[in-house]
Amino acid sequence: MPSAFAILVGLQLVGEVLRQTLHLPLPGPLIGMVLLTVLLVARGSAGAAAQRAVPPPLLKAANALIANMGLLFVPAGVGIIAELGVLQQEWLPILAGLLVSTVLGLAVTGLVMHHVSRVAGAGRRALPEAAAE
Amino acid sequence: MGHVLLAVWQPLGMTPLPWLAVSIAAYVFGQMVQRLCKGAPLANPVLIAILVVCVLLEATHTPYARYFAGAQFINFLLGPATVALAVPLALNLNHVRRSLPGVGLALLAGSLTSALSGVAVVAWLGGGRAVALSMAPKAVTTPIALSLSQEVGGLPALTAALAIAGGIIAAIVGQTMLRWLRVDDWRAHGLAAGVAGSGVAAAQVAPLSGLAAAFAALGIGLNGLLTAAVVPLVALLWPG
Structure with a gap:
């Protein structure tokens, strides 16, 4: 578990450093995600199959973090309390904009993805599927 | 009773520990409520907490x-959790590679x-320019959204x-609406959650399927790149 955390935090740090030195418009953790994907894929193609390319402690730590990711958004979400002034003044446009854009964004992304990949004939999967692979 | 509580609370309320504990407890409570509601999406634990x-x-x-001084330790874990999304992405790379045309079009x-x-919608209903521009980058992951919003005013x-x-x-309506x-297809569910609802919606679908987690991670990352290019354009076309 500590080794896995060292990898995750370490790559976040590398991402942060790259962002500042190369002036990338992306946050450090996202650059870290790209780096870790590349590392794992390189490890996978170097010999081990994709499943074995991920060290078990890393798999465990990643699954634990992803399964509880909701909790991590609570502190930033509570920040809405500091914006009550604007919310009271413009609650209708804010609420309507939020609902419309989120629902439309979901529907358009989901529908296009679903139909394009069906036309492309890639292996389709029905919804009832075993949990995390 | 109230006095006793206040006497205990006041010195503790200054340290980070109580608000850290409160945040976690509130989330656990939210999870319990969702379980009691038989997993109803409306009983979203993040919302309840x-x-x-x-x-x-x-x-x-x-x-x-003062609350954030304590809760920032939870907030910090968002970084490693974002990096960790690489794991489902790497595990499902074959699926991702095969559906790249769909991903590109759907993302755009x-x-x-x-x-x-x-x-x-904000402009049409009479909202101000600052509020409308705050809405534009809201679908991307919180740190990108923050810096973009600052950049465009x-x-x-x-x-x-x-x-x-x-x-x-997105977490509440996503699965029901897409099924309707x-x-x-878990790939479409995951990508839609990542593009329209970023990490919060990804947190809802990711534990259900590794494939959905992979496409949600992809959606968060690519949407961040695309929105970072589009939102400053919107601000340029709408002089303040």
Whole structure:
């Protein structure tokens, strides 16, 4: 578990450093995600199959973090309390904009993805599927 | 009784520990409520936890900055959790490679729809320019949304709140609505959650399927790149 955390935090740090030195418009953790994907894929193609390319402690730590990711958004979400002034003044446009854009964004992304990949004939999967692979 | 509670609370309320504990407890409570509601998406644990903490902050007259001094330790874990999304992405790389054309088109369509419709609805209903521009980057992951909002003259704190609120809405309606639209494919569910609801909605679908987690991670990353290019354009076309 500590080794896995060292990898995750370490790559976040590398991402942060790259962002500042190369002036990338992306946050450090996202650059870290790209780096870790590349590392794992390189490890996978170097010999081990994709499943074995991920060290078990890393798999465990990643699954634990992803399964509880909701909790991590609570502190930033509570920040809405500091914006009550604007919310009271413009609650209708804010609420309507939020609902419309989120629902439309979901529907358009989901529908296009679903139909394009069906036309492309890639292996389709029905919804009832075993949990995390 | 009230005096005793106050006497215990006041010195503790200054240290980070109580608000850290309150945040976790509120989330556990939210999970219990969702379980009691037989997993109803409306009983979203993130939403419940935020409401509970907000009520407690109001009741104890605690400023947000003091709350965050404690809760920032949870907030910090968002970084490693974002990096960790690489694991499902790498494990499902074969699926990702095979559906790249679909991912590209869906991302372009979904990302533009989400950013432009948000700005249009706010402007149409008489919202101010700063509020409308705060809405534009709200579908991307919170740290990107924050810096974009700042760059184009939105209100960063409002954008952060909108990003999480939008994520909660996407988490609540996403699966039901997409199934109603006959989208029965974990890749589409995951990508839609990542593009329209970023991390909060991804947190809802990721534990259900590794494939959905992979496409949600892809959606978050690519949508961040695309929105970072589109939102400054919107601001340019709409001089303040």
